[in-house]
Amino acid sequence: MADETERRRPNILVTGTPGVGKTATAAMLAERLGLQHINVGDIIKQHKCYDGHDDALDTHILDEDKLLDLMEAMFQKCAADNIGIVADYHSCELFPERWLTERGYNDNKRSENMEAEIMQVVLDEARESYDVEIVQELPSNTKEDMEANVERCRAWAEQWVKDNT
Numbered sequence: 001m002a003d004e005t006e007r008r009r010p011n012i013l014v015t016g017t018p019g020v021g022k023t024a025t026a027a028m029l030a031e032r033l034g035l036q037h038i039n040v041g042d043i044i045k046q047h048k049c050y051d052g053h054d055d056a057l058d059t060h061i062l063d064e065d066k067l068l069d070l071m072e073a074m075f076q077k078c079a080a081d082n083i084g085i086v087a088d089y090h091s092c093e094l095f096p097e098r099w100l101t102e103r104g105y106n107d108n109k110r111s112e113n114m115e116a117e118i119m120q121v122v123l124d125e126a127r128e129s130y131d132v133e134i135v136q137e138l139p140s141n142t143k144e145d146m147e148a149n150v151e152r153c154r155a156w157a158e159q160w161v162k163d164n165t
Contacts, residue, residue, distance in 0.1 A: 009084030010160040015126060018090055021140040029150050033157050036123035038080050040089035043070060
């Protein structure tokens with residue numbers, strides 16, 4: 001991966017529990033900023049980045065090494081092409097800091113997702129995984145929230161470019 005000083009465009013990771021608008025927000029943000037949008041869930045499915053199946057949760061078991069190897073190459077290519085990335089995924093703890101409705105889930109999986117939302121699991125993971133100053137909690141309850149979040153991230157990204165070029 002290109003080291004931090006070589007990168008001229010920011011990388012942004014959008015996380016949250018399933019169904020909160022991560023993909024829509026990330027896509028809108030990438031379009032407005034001219035960044036590459038990466039839906040990590042799609043990468044996992046397309047490249048079969050899993051090590052079996054968890055029957056209780058009716059979900060695949062993530063092969064983190066395979067996923068990170070694939071994504072490392074994507075981040076390197078984007079850095080070499082002077083393109084920043086907006087990645088979205090429901091968890092953040094597996095990504096290196098240097099990068100930066102109903103869905104058919106069974107009852108156990110829905111329960112786990114609700115518990116994660118109530119207990120702020122994703123936010124706590126982000127705070128434990130990254131420096132406090134780079135973690136931002138943004139509400140996404142309405143379309144207006146999403147627009148405000150994109151605008152806030154746009155302003156941050158513009159400042160990041162000024163500070164790092």
